[in-house]
Amino acid sequence: MAVIKTENLTYIYGEGTPFEKRAVDDISLEINEGEMIGVIGHTGSGKSTLIQHFNGLLKPTSGSVYIDGERLWDDKARLRDIRFKVGLVFQYPEYQLFEESCYKDIAFGPKNMGLSDSEIDKRIKEAAAMVGLKSELLDKSPFELSGGQKRRVAIAGVMAMKPKVLILDEPASGLDPRGREQILGMLKEYYETTKSTVMIVSHSMEDIARYADRILVMNKGRLFCLDETEKVFARADELTAMGLSVPQITRVFSKLKEMGLAIDKEVYTTPYAVKLIMQRLGADQAKG
Amino acid sequence: MIKDITIGQYFPGKSPIHRMDPRVKIILTAVFIVMLFLSKSIWGLLVGAAFTLVTFFISRIPFKLMIKSLKPILPIIIFTGLLNLFFIKTGEEYFHWKIFRITDEGVNTAVFMAVRIICLIIGSSLLTYTTSPIDLTDAIERLLSPLKKIKVPVHELAMMMTIALRFIPTLIEETDKIMSAQKARGADMETGSLMKRAKALIPILVPLFVSSFRRAEELALAMECRCYHGGEGRTRMKQLHMSAVDGIAFVFTAFFLAGVIALNIIL
Ligand SMILES: Nc1ncnc2c1ncn2[C@@H]1O[C@H](COP(=O)(O)OP(=O)(O)O)[C@@H](O)[C@H]1O
Ligand SMILES: [Mg+2]
Numbered sequence: 001m002a003v004i005k006t007e008n009l010t011y012i013y014g015e016g017t018p019f020e021k022r023a024v025d026d027i028s029l030e031i032n033e034g035e036m037i038g039v040i041g042h043t044g045s046g047k048s049t050l051i052q053h054f055n056g057l058l059k060p061t062s063g064s065v066y067i068d069g070e071r072l073w074d075d076k077a078r079l080r081d082i083r084f085k086v087g088l089v090f091q092y093p094e095y096q097l098f099e100e101s102c103y104k105d106i107a108f109g110p111k112n113m114g115l116s117d118s119e120i121d122k123r124i125k126e127a128a129a130m131v132g133l134k135s136e137l138l139d140k141s142p143f144e145l146s147g148g149q150k151r152r153v154a155i156a157g158v159m160a161m162k163p164k165v166l167i168l169d170e171p172a173s174g175l176d177p178r179g180r181e182q183i184l185g186m187l188k189e190y191y192e193t194t195k196s197t198v199m200i201v202s203h204s205m206e207d208i209a210r211y212a213d214r215i216l217v218m219n220k221g222r223l224f225c226l227d228e229t230e231k232v233f234a235r236a237d238e239l240t241a242m243g244l245s246v247p248q249i250t251r252v253f254s255k256l257k258e259m260g261l262a263i264d265k266e267v268y269t270t271p272y273a274v275k276l277i278m279q280r281l282g283a284d285q286a287k288g
Numbered sequence: 289m290i291k292d293i294t295i296g297q298y299f300p301g302k303s304p305i306h307r308m309d310p311r312v313k314i315i316l317t318a319v320f321i322v323m324l325f326l327s328k329s330i331w332g333l334l335v336g337a338a339f340t341l342v343t344f345f346i347s348r349i350p351f352k353l354m355i356k357s358l359k360p361i362l363p364i365i366i367f368t369g370l371l372n373l374f375f376i377k378t379g380e381e382y383f384h385w386k387i388f389r390i391t392d393e394g395v396n397t398a399v400f401m402a403v404r405i406i407c408l409i410i411g412s413s414l415l416t417y418t419t420s421p422i423d424l425t426d427a428i429e430r431l432l433s434p435l436k437k438i439k440v441p442v443h444e445l446a447m448m449m450t451i452a453l454r455f456i457p458t459l460i461e462e463t464d465k466i467m468s469a470q471k472a473r474g475a476d477m478e479t480g481s482l483m484k485r486a487k488a489l490i491p492i493l494v495p496l497f498v499s500s501f502r503r504a505e506e507l508a509l510a511m512e513c514r515c516y517h518g519g520e521g522r523t524r525m526k527q528l529h530m531s532a533v534d535g536i537a538f539v540f541t542a543f544f545l546a547g548v549i550a551l552n553i554i555l
Contacts, residue, residue, distance in 0.1 A: 057468050080474060088472040096469040098494035112474030157473060
């Protein structure tokens with residue numbers, strides 16, 4: 001069964017005012033349990049708006065959202081439980097930190113769930129280890145940490161709730177290349193160890209291409225496609241027309257294809273490209 | 289949601305009222321208020337009400353929006369109405385029961401006051417609905433600039449107001465975001481005792497203060513980088529100009545004001 005499902009989901013900001021904006025337009029999709037989904041789209045394409053429907057933060061203007069087959073907003077009292085099931089990490093989550101110590105801040109979510117102190121303690125340590133936060137940092141004030149560390153604390157705060165689905169809005173934005181790499185690598189590891197559903201929003205194709213099983217592409221509030229990574233990149237021309245850049249390596253290989261090199265699959269990660277080139281070189285050498 | 293609060297409630301448009309010079313708008317709004325308070329009889333007030341209605345139609349502000357701005361003061365209107373109705377005991381009696389006496393003068397005054405307050409609110413809302421906050425502070429600065437001679441820091445005050453107005457939407461947006469983020473972590477702000485709800489505000493207020501300080505610092509730095517050093521010798525990108533519309537508005541308002549004064553003398 002699909003863990004997230006939407007039917008004709010539409011959301012309009014400021015309905016009835018001159019600032020009316022149809023941010024999400026008639027979207028129907030299904031996301032299965034245990035998938036790693038990449039959400040991609042131009043700035044303002046409605047990614048953030050879409051994902052805020054998945055844990056009931058926004059109420060659809062029309063259409064419905066189902067989590068585990070349960071229709072949201074039928075019973076408002078259930079929304080809080082839904083939020084524990086679908087964990088959402090906002091963009092720049094470090095700006096939501098408020099407690100005097102990192103430990104207490106990570107505890108905020110689990111405490112709201114009404115867990116026992118020992119369980120909370122266990123979860124905080126697990127989550128901190130998962131995001132690579134050293135234990136001596138836990139007693140420090142979050143405001144003393146560096147930007148990247150703050151972000152880890154904020155992500156740990158949601159992970160400690162052990163949600164069935166973890167959604168992150170641009171988790172790597174504003175970090176340097178090494179910081180990006182670390183955060184994304186850590187999310188991959190989280191995905192592999194917990195086997196939960198993970199959804200990462202990004203506007204960088206390169207990041208998404210390496211990690212996602214399926215990619216959801218948004219364009220001007222509409223769902224352009226939700227498909228396997230390879231099939232999405234096969235539509236490179238359309239993506240480029242939308243203003244999304246396909247990964248550099250994909251561009252290189254589509255040029256090579258144009259020049260007459262026979263490649264049967266789309267190439268979108270560097271390791272695969274290396275493998276392909278080595279194979280080719282080997283084959284040519286054997287022939288020559 | 290918190291976004292529904294309309295502060296600095298500018299409603300963009302291209303009506304003649306929108307195109308007026310903001311200075312003229314402020315002056316004429318003041319004249320309008322004087323007009324409402326000058327009128328002694330219900331007839332004078334009706335002239336004021338007619339003025340309100342005409343400007344309201346010219347401005348093309350949606351009726352619904354105006355109703356929304358009237359809603360918060362409804363209790364005040366009802367309260368003053370009732371006060372006048374029951375406590376004015378002179379004039380011809382309509383109705384008498386125990387200590388309650390309703391007289392024709394009471395009814396008249398109640399209606400008179402209600403109409404006056406409604407006109408007052410509509411008229412002054414029109415000013416904020418049709419003028420962008422930046423234009424408004426600009427105009428205030430210009431109008432108050434003679435006070436600089438007596439060492440009133442007019443420019444600084446106007447700059448403070450501009451910055452405050454500029455950041456209201458930003459802060460509202462920020463509050464909204466932080467609230468959503470904490471709700472996503474299971475924060476419960478709607479139920480529980482007063483104490484519990486006050487406590488639930490901490491996770492919102494702390495990040496909000498932190499980011500306000502950060503923003504203030506960034507803005508100060510950015511202003512300094514662009515060599516901002518107060519109002520002295522500062523020129524403006526947007527000069528305020530008076531045009532034909534303003535002339536017409538002056539004449540139009542003068543007409544109604546004359547009408548009110550005339551009615552006061554006649555009646
Ligand atoms: N709180 C809001 N109020 C009004 N409009 C908004 C709000 N948030 C987003 N929008 C508008 O909705 C559209 C989609 O925004 P968003 O979902 O944030 O896109 P993305 O995350 O893909 O950049 C944009 O045009 C944006 O201007
Ligand atoms: Mg976004």
